[in-house]
Amino acid sequence: MPTKTILLSLPGLRESDLPAMPNLRALTAGGQLAELRPSFPCLTCPVQANMTTGRLPDAHGVVGNGFYWRDRRQVEMWTSPNDCIQRPQIWEVLADRAKGLKSAVWFPMHSKGCRADYVCTPAPIHNPDGSESLWCYTRPTELYGTLRDALGHFPLQHFWGPLANVKSSAWIADSAVHAARSWRPDFFYIYLPHLDYAAQRTGPDSPAAQAAVAELDQVIGKLVAGFSEAYGPDALWIAAGEYAITSVNHVAYPNRILREAGLLAVRQEDDGEHLDLARSRAWALADHQLAHVFVADGDPQLARQVAELFSDRPGFAEVLLGDGRDRYHLNHPRSGEVILISTPNSWQAYYWWLSDEKAPAFARTVDIHRKPGYDPVELFVDPASKTIPLDATLIRGSHGAPAVDPAQRSVILTSRPALLPGPSVADTDVFGMVLRQFGIDPSV
Numbered sequence: 291m292p293t294k295t296i297l298l299s300l301p302g303l304r305e306s307d308l309p310a311m312p313n314l315r316a317l318t319a320g321g322q323l324a325e326l327r328p329s330f331p332c333l334t335c336p337v338q339a340n341m342t343t344g345r346l347p348d349a350h351g352v353v354g355n356g357f358y359w360r361d362r363r364q365v366e367m368w369t370s371p372n373d374c375i376q377r378p379q380i381w382e383v384l385a386d387r388a389k390g391l392k393s394a395v396w397f398p399m400h401s402k403g404c405r406a407d408y409v410c411t412p413a414p415i416h417n418p419d420g421s422e423s424l425w426c427y428t429r430p431t432e433l434y435g436t437l438r439d440a441l442g443h444f445p446l447q448h449f450w451g452p453l454a455n456v457k458s459s460a461w462i463a464d465s466a467v468h469a470a471r472s473w474r475p476d477f478f479y480i481y482l483p484h485l486d487y488a489a490q491r492t493g494p495d496s497p498a499a500q501a502a503v504a505e506l507d508q509v510i511g512k513l514v515a516g517f518s519e520a521y522g523p524d525a526l527w528i529a530a531g532e533y534a535i536t537s538v539n540h541v542a543y544p545n546r547i548l549r550e551a552g553l554l555a556v557r558q559e560d561d562g563e564h565l566d567l568a569r570s571r572a573w574a575l576a577d578h579q580l581a582h583v584f585v586a587d588g589d590p591q592l593a594r595q596v597a598e599l600f601s602d603r604p605g606f607a608e609v610l611l612g613d614g615r616d617r618y619h620l621n622h623p624r625s626g627e628v629i630l631i632s633t634p635n636s637w638q639a640y641y642w643w644l645s646d647e648k649a650p651a652f653a654r655t656v657d658i659h660r661k662p663g664y665d666p667v668e669l670f671v672d673p674a675s676k677t678i679p680l681d682a683t684l685i686r687g688s689h690g691a692p693a694v695d696p697a698q699r700s701v702i703l704t705s706r707p708a709l710l711p712g713p714s715v716a717d718t719d720v721f722g723m724v725l726r727q728f729g730i731d732p733s734v
Contacts, residue, residue: 294525295727296478296517297720299341299398300506301334302485302494302689303531305701307503313511314703317527321704325714328700330618330631330692331580332533335368335399337717341530342398342479343377344721344732346619351376352400353625354577355664358584363567365575365662370411370427372404380724381406384477388728394475396466397483402427406479408469410434410462414446422446437465449483451656452671452678456505459484463509467516474520477724480513482506489535490666493686526727528709530720531700535687538637542605543682544574544581544630545642545663551599553592554642561651563643565662572596575626576638576663579690582626593627600628605636607691618692634698637688640665646680654678 305323308315328337329346331354339345339352347353352375356367372379378386381393382405394408395401401411406429413427424443428434437444441464449458459482466480484506488498517525545565548554555569565573571592574581585593590612597611608631615621615629632638640663643649652660654677656668665678666688672679693699702715711719722732 293727294474294476294478294521295724296480296525296527297341297724298510298527298529299338299479299481299532300485300529301483301532302489302535303529303700304494304534307485308701310500310503311507311510313507313514314529317510317514318529318703318705321527321706322708322710323701323703324710324712325696326531326700326702327714327716328533328693328698329717331577331620331690332693332698333578333580333690334532337532338398338481339375339400340717341532341720342379343375344718345377346718347625348616348619348622349377351622351624353620353622354575354580354582355399356575356577356662357624358575358582358626358662360584365567366659367661367664368399368658370400370402370413372400372402375400379404380477380479380721383725383730383732384728387730391477391728392473392475393477393479394466394469394473395479396469397462397481398479399481408433408473408475410437410465410469412444412446412449433469437468440468441465450658451668454487454669456484456502456509459506460509460512463513463516467513467520470517470520476728478517482509484509486535487669489687490685491669491687493537494535495537496686499687525705526709527703527705528720528723529703530717531702532717533689533693534698534700535689536634536698538635538685538688540605540633540636541682541685542603542632542636542638543641544576544583544600544638545640546644547599547603548572548574548583548596549642549644553596556642559650562653563648564650565642572628573642574630574638574640574663576640577690578664578666579632579634579637579688581630581638581663583628583630585627588627590627596628600630605633605638607631607633632688632691634691634695637666637685637690639663639667639682641680641682649680653680
C-alpha cells in the first residue's frame, strides 16, 4: 500500500525558525530540508494553487488572493469555491488515477466544493441583519456538527482580525486529528496559518513573531501525536513554508495615485466615498506587495499611460505591461492590464480616499469581502474607537514580491530522505512529490 502522506502548509516558516521548533525538528530528523522558492505572486492563494496543481498562475488562473470579474464589474476577495482553479489538484488526480485512495483537505483557500473525500473550511453564515453565524463547510455535511460538539465552534475571530492568534490553528489541528482517527485518509493537506499574524503586525523577527513560532510548534507536536495514534509511525510528513514574510518600512497607495491622475472615480454615499468601478478608467486591486491595475476596456494606450505613471516611484520595483506579464507567468485574462510590484521593503494599501473622514464605513471594520483589496491593518484595533485604524504604516511585515533574495524564501522539510529534487525546491514541485508517493507519474 502507498504511504499515508500529510502535507502541512505553514506560511511564513523560515529555516531560521527551526531552532525554536523542537517538535517539527523531531518529526523531520530522519528526512530532508531544502529552500522553498515561492513563485510570484508569493501569496497564499497562488502559492497553494501552485503546490496543489504543479502549475503556475497563467495555467491555473489564481493570479492573486482576489479576482476582478470584468463581465459583472465585481471584486471577489478570498473566494472559497474550488472552481476558480483551472487545473486538476492533487486530490483530483488521486481520485482519477489511484482508485480507492482517500484524500482530506483542511482549510486551504479555494477548497469549498473540491473533490476531496473529506473537507473542512470556514463558511460563516451571513445573516439578513448583517451579522455572521459561525460555521464551516464540511464533507460529509454533518461533520461540522460533530466537530462543533467535540471542540466548540471554529474560532473565526482568531483566524483573522485583531484577535487572530494560535487558537485557530489549534482548532484546525484538533479537527484534523478527529478526521484522521475517523477515516485514516491516504493524503491529508492541512493549512496552519499562525505565523502570518505577528510577522505582519510587528515584523518577522520581532519578539511576538518568535513567540508565534514556539506556539505553532506546540500545535504541530499535538497534531503529530494525534496522527501517530491514527496512522502509526510510518506516515510521510511534508512541511512546506509557502512563502517568507520580510520586514517593511514603507507603504504605497496605487489607488490614490490613480485618483490624483484623474483615472480613478469615486461615488459619494451616506457612509463615505466608495470606489466607482463603472466610471473609473483605471483602478488597482492591491494585494500585499503587488497590485493588478484594471484599465477600462483593456485600452492599450491607457495601460501604457498607467505604466508610465508608476515608473520610478518610491516603493515600486517593477511595472509589468501586456506581454511583459509573461515574465512571471501572469499573462492570464484574470490579470490586470498592468501589474505593480513592490520593492522588498514596501507594500501596497488599497486606500483611495484622500482624507480619513471620507473613508467608507467598512474601511474601519474587519470586512475581507467588501474591501477591493487586501487589508492587513485589520490585524489592529484602535483602542479608543474599538474600530480598525486607518494607518497603513502600522504594518511591519509583508510578502508577495518575487523571491529574488534568500530572505524572501521559505523552507520545505520531509520526514524521509531522498524525496526532495535538490537543495532548492520550487513550490510547483510539491505536486509531483506527493503524487510519486502513490506511484503516479505527475508528467502524464
